[in-house]
Amino acid sequence: MQEFKSLKDIPEQDYFTGGSSACAGCGPSLGLKLALKVLGPETIIINSAGCMTLLPLYPNTPLKASWIHNAIENAASTAAGARHGLDNLGNGDMNVVVYAGDGATYDIGFASLSAAAAKNERIIYICYNNQSYGNTGFQWSTATPYGSETKTTPRGKENPTGNTIVNKDMLKIMGAHRVYAATASLAYPVDFLNKLSRAKERDGFSYIELLGACTAGWNYDPRLTIKISKLAVRCGMWPLYEIEHGMLNLNKDFNELKPIDEFLKMQGRYRALPPEGVERLQELIDEHWAELKEYNKQRYV
Amino acid sequence: MQEFKSLKDIPEQDYFTGGSSACAGCGPSLGLKLALKVLGPETIIINSAGCMTLLPLYPNTPLKASWIHNAIENAASTAAGARHGLDNLGNGDMNVVVYAGDGATYDIGFASLSAAAAKNERIIYICYNNQSYGNTGFQWSTATPYGSETKTTPRGKENPTGNTIVNKDMLKIMGAHRVYAATASLAYPVDFLNKLSRAKERDGFSYIELLGACTAGWNYDPRLTIKISKLAVRCGMWPLYEIEHGMLNLNKDFNELKPIDEFLKMQGRYRALPPEGVERLQELIDEHWAELKEYNKQRYV
Amino acid sequence: MKQTLVTGNEAAAWGARLVRAKYIPNFPITPQTECIETLARWSADGELPGTYFDRMESEHSVMSAAVGAAAVGSRVFTATSSQGLLLMHEVLYIAAGMRLPIVMATISRGLSAPVTLWSDHNDFLDQRDSGWLMFHAENNQEVLDMVLQAYRIAEDPRVLLPAMVNMDGYVLSFTDEPIIIPSPGQVEEFLPKYAPAHTIAKNRPVTVGPPVLEEYSIFRAQNHVASRNALNVIEEVQDDFEKIFGRRYHLVDEFMLEDAELVLVTQGSMSTTAKAAILEMRDEGIKVGLLRLRIIRPWPNEAVAGALKDAKAIAVIDRNVAPGKGGIMFPEIIETLYNLDRLPLVSGFVVGLGGNPQTESKVKEITHKLMDDLAAGRPRMEWNDLEEI
Amino acid sequence: MKQTLVTGNEAAAWGARLVRAKYIPNFPITPQTECIETLARWSADGELPGTYFDRMESEHSVMSAAVGAAAVGSRVFTATSSQGLLLMHEVLYIAAGMRLPIVMATISRGLSAPVTLWSDHNDFLDQRDSGWLMFHAENNQEVLDMVLQAYRIAEDPRVLLPAMVNMDGYVLSFTDEPIIIPSPGQVEEFLPKYAPAHTIAKNRPVTVGPPVLEEYSIFRAQNHVASRNALNVIEEVQDDFEKIFGRRYHLVDEFMLEDAELVLVTQGSMSTTAKAAILEMRDEGIKVGLLRLRIIRPWPNEAVAGALKDAKAIAVIDRNVAPGKGGIMFPEIIETLYNLDRLPLVSGFVVGLGGNPQTESKVKEITHKLMDDLAAGRPRMEWNDLEEI
């Protein structure tokens, strides 16, 4: 297994170019660029309809690897087909990697994902989570955090909170599928690429969820993509951890979390979240963090 | 909350009649009959395509409650619609109850189920699990246990084991959705009905999974439906437990499990499972049981 | 009458608001998003009292939830496009078979693969066997009016079928046009409370969606007859509609057909451009007119035949294609003409796939080609927008 | 030649086995189950070396996985019916748009709601805009032969489109008939290894399924042309097929048409019964013949027109219905006749929905009605199987 110790270790070879129509400063694009450094050109990225679908735009693509966009709800099953197709043709050494949004993953494509995981297909499933249906203009998904405004959870006279539904605990759910499941952050590329590198060696299904900071949807200055990604980790909004065989491993531990406020005020989507909302969100984060601390290095799910 | 202490407590009123085309001795039919005793006539059963779909056959139905069969993959979303439809028309006191097979629940309808759970819709979701696609003639689902023969996992020269995939741990997965999740058995009707009774009072989503012994598919004499259901519990194949707020509660504890062999030899589907297969299955059961024992009354997921 | 500048998406949302739809399950897809976002805003602002705005996990689930709510007697609205419409395809048949008068705005967009975001009519027409009533608007006013009428027609006891109101993506959905938005009182007068007799209610246990044996043909026939009934209901409704709103619609939209020798048959927003082109061609002395199909199901056979019977040549302009076959409406038009005494020449044109704009000059080109065909006595099958090939 | 008694489902499974399909994603649905169960048994017994039999979680996923495997150059087979076919509807368009020559057996069954398990053709015909090649077999031998031919046609570089082979549920799928099962060697001679140039491979990175802008029409046109190309390929293939297997098929199946004044147009297994009825009616001196549509897409326009051009009256027998419209094949037949010099009278019959059996006496009744229509000079639209109404 390739292991990276620092930024300097990260391969200099890129299999991703500029020229896409993603927003300037797009987090998910960066995630894919980084991932391909580990995955290399003999990789098929299976993409679900979402922002990333517009990376290639006929007749051009920024990818130096292969790509299949089928539909929004079927990345995992498309990947299973590609996997077995390759294996039967003697190309078992090619990587089959899903790169799917949170809407595709948590919602519309979840049956397909769950089945591929249950069957332990040899696939790496990366969910780039921008906490919304980004490509359609930022609507609510079950990955949208409490208190976030989206186009379908706008604040209004009768509902100042925006989204009132607590997002699915996908890591736990995937952990309960007995697969390798991990979170990752753009601000911790070494950690991300090590997880990928590990997933690549596994003889089965791996699920990696990358927080995909989204300048357009979260409504922040694109220059802040990395800062916000880091802050998400630091304030416990996006803890870095992994689950394998039900055991929890907290990758970045902190004695104290930064208050969520700092994270919120950088982003338009939380503008006007009333103080009660902020409090409630802080509570949810604290509870989750406490749970992670308590079960670190233990059976978790 | 209505609570039952013994068989004698169980209501004498039935909202289910004979005359269906289910097999003689059908476990899932019995489950529905029992459930309706607690649910009563102001209940809408939302059914996914499966064996139970044939209970009503135009122009007759054994139900004295309402029924919607929409398709196979959408019981939970149909139920969500019915729930909100009723609520908006001032019929919030009617029960909306899914009665869906394991194939519909674990596989094709899982995205729909997961979303309704994530949104904590006020629905009782009962999965009657006959460990296969029963209505189509007993094919494999992700609920099929290791070692079972089905029509799509037949034993053969190259594969004497039949099904080699360990079934999804659905209780844990649903527990990770932060809802009430419980198993139930036909041989423990008091336990089953108490769980239902409790679910009925909850202001949110409940998931109850009932082992639905299937005379035709499991290939046993119909008279044994209750015996087999009881044995499944006694040998740890189908432990009775519930999860709420992540806490585990083992409803029937035993000092020692009966060996699985006893359960297997009653059923045609395990006939010819080689000894290694039986051993592996026993191992899986023992591991699961040990886990349940260890985490009883503690945070489990 | 209040006139306001709104997009087609907003017009559809206004329709849902005015009919007091009680349940709005939804899932986003370009170019439908603005419609549901408008409803989300209204909902958050308390402007849709008693209505539940339900964010679902897929369009399959949207239509499933719609069926669930309609089966308990709720008035339901939703909207979708393209892949979303295809994903709910299975459930569309079910909703119609159950005879549940759900109304859905469809915002047309071409189908994958390859992916396009722009409009053509393949997604909408793909539903033409499903049993739904299918209406297609030309402009934003018609979008709103059609939603209002759709509920009235769909909920009529002689019909009881779900209805789709289609608008072209972008060209209508994202274009502001001034339209008259009626008052809630007017709409209430036009469309009373929905009080179905065949759905589940308290003290009325019903089994919805059972299997059947030989009776299957009968139920299918009833679905068919109910749809045919809608033709009368549609005409009937116009009196009330005109009385209340001052506007009136017909089974088909006839434009300068009285003396037309050449007729263009169109659908949706491209009809507007075609009308402009026709006005100009009329100035040049070309006797050309237009028939706009605004109702696809039930198929208004007699109205179409009546409108076309005097034409010498007809261009059926299909903004869609069935690969291996051709334009989808082409055979339906031909069928409608087949038993006329004198048969016009009919040429087929496949145009505007994946949003290729249909300009006036393209319409003129088609008309001239049709004139050539008439002169040569030989119809053609033509594809537009392939210049780059 | 080995002849064996097999069901239609088994015949399709034999097809998949003989073509050495490498990947078989599947999901059970009545009446398709026996087909995949047969393959499951063979797979467990090691009789499908190098083939992966993949139990999926839904038909949507089945077709998605099929696309995934085909996109990396694998030869793929699957089978489904009814609700399953509708659930994968969205992905069918995608598979065709991507030009992936997947072959799928469809086992026709009526659509919900209400639920029926029995056969009609609504599920199959619902796919007619999807871009797939669509073949419909009359008996079990044709099922097997069509699967073999489907791969050869679909994989031809002039075509590169997925293909459906339809059989009627129960009537074929569950009926044993003696058929000739060719040897693996013969099939290998007929159908070489699949070696596509447009799919992903080692050292050949390809982007499959990107969004496009204006080029959309071009790709749709290419899908159309590829499908039209198949008409030639189908005819070409017959020589090889006959050489190797000793049988030959045509674009359409003509039965006693030479001097027929009355023609019945049918599809699928009911054609067999109709042929029996025709033989008897011929004995009575009635000049009746039959045209069986065995290829629906691409639409064999000229073959159909050629076969029908001398008829005086035609009964289009549709085992399907588009509610609000009528029989689905009716307009396509009419369209095909429209430019003939002399137009036959055409009546439409909707029959056999939800499996209502089409007996010889029903066929005779239809023929007599057609004679009445001819005498009266007035076509009709008729529904069978509504006696109980």
Place this chain on the structure above:
Amino acid sequence: MYKIRIHGRGGQGAKKAAKMIGLAAFKMGKQVQDFALYGAERRGAPVMSFVRINDDPILERGYVDDPDVVLVLDRTLLDLVNVADGLSENGVLLVNSEHKPDIDTPAEVKNVDATSIALDTIGKPIFNTTMLGALAKFTNIISIDALNWAIEEELSKYPQKLIEANKTAVRKCYEVAK
């Protein structure tokens, strides 16, 4: 064309019996077609299956409502189903029963105690195959040899012992039937 209808109950192998008749006739060079009525073939539920046998290709499809022979696998069905439906005076109605049942039909009614024969020979009530012996005896449409072949073909996945027992049962039934 020769048409056979079989009445049985779910679980009694009416479908298998039809297939075996088909196989046997096919072996004898005939064109054949066999199938079962679908629906609720639940254990115990009355079911039917059908066979058509012909020299030329078979152009008929669907249920057989004018059978030449009717086989009734389970005597208790006589009270529930009109098994004689469509039988003419040339027809044969063959019932698995100890005693000749009293049935109102123009056809010839025959009986054979296939259940006992099966219990004696196979040791299990596999009367669906067993009864085919009587069919061979009464109709000439299939020979015992062809039946033996059909049994081997259809039961090829089972132990040879069982196959032989089935053959014995069929032969015994052929001999006993009168």
Place this chain on the structure above:
Amino acid sequence: MYKIRIHGRGGQGAKKAAKMIGLAAFKMGKQVQDFALYGAERRGAPVMSFVRINDDPILERGYVDDPDVVLVLDRTLLDLVNVADGLSENGVLLVNSEHKPDIDTPAEVKNVDATSIALDTIGKPIFNTTMLGALAKFTNIISIDALNWAIEEELSKYPQKLIEANKTAVRKCYEVAK
């Protein structure tokens, strides 16, 4: 018919500007139509929007390729896009710029420094509304009153202060433009 095309960059409000022109003209009793080119309206990406204004119902649809007026919200676009495309000698090309740009077009070229005006009056570079003041000045197609109404209508969800500031910016721009 009067046709307007607006060039801007994703994030600069070209679509909103078109809507406001539409609203203003509509207020003045005209038939109107406004829409934006769809595609990648990513921040910074060159985008367009369109308005049609007419006395009679508008029968044209689709992009405007023969505009009467073109508005350019961002001077840097001049190097990237042929903003003058389709303009005739009767047309007006109005650019948000300190200096009169040098553009090869038969149309009249005007400039106004809407960005500075916006910064002065609104305190933010909201130059899309601001520029409409100049449009009113140069074209007579919309009045300042109608624009004020449009601003109130379109910004009704925002604080009154912002609305007033926008109005001031528009008036200022109207006055300054020449």
Place this chain on the structure above:
Amino acid sequence: MREEEIPYKGIEGIPIIREPGSAAKVNRGSWRLVRPVHHSEKCTKCKICYIYCPDAAINWTPDGPEINLTSCKGCMICVEECPTGALTEEKEGA
């Protein structure tokens, strides 16, 4: 039937079932190969048979279980589960 002659049947033409429990009248006794017979003298009225009958073919009466032979499919669960032997199996048509 000519298309134009098909009558519209209103609510009767909609595939719903409006008579709850109507299946009770369907004779599923025809599936039975064996039947349960009740012997009240041995019966303790424990209700076990009543609870476990999957076809609700056992009515509970003050006198104990009453078997409804229209609905009883003869699965023998009641016989199997009866703790006292108060239910026995008998061959049908014997």
Place this chain on the structure above:
Amino acid sequence: MREEEIPYKGIEGIPIIREPGSAAKVNRGSWRLVRPVHHSEKCTKCKICYIYCPDAAINWTPDGPEINLTSCKGCMICVEECPTGALTEEKEGA
């Protein structure tokens, strides 16, 4: 074009992209309002800017980062993240 005249374009008529990385030639510099400027004297070659550029618009060379202005959309991540101030922001077209 008459239907019968539409040419069949073989593989060229299939919607796939066969030139990997072809988007590199697309000018996304047109989106830029500000541009990053590199000052080698301050650069420690820490690679941070290179790693974090979402558009792979920074090539890594032995001399440190090299900005590709065809691809750079001007997001300013590199400027923001550069720990030494070796990258600065400059207005486009100024």
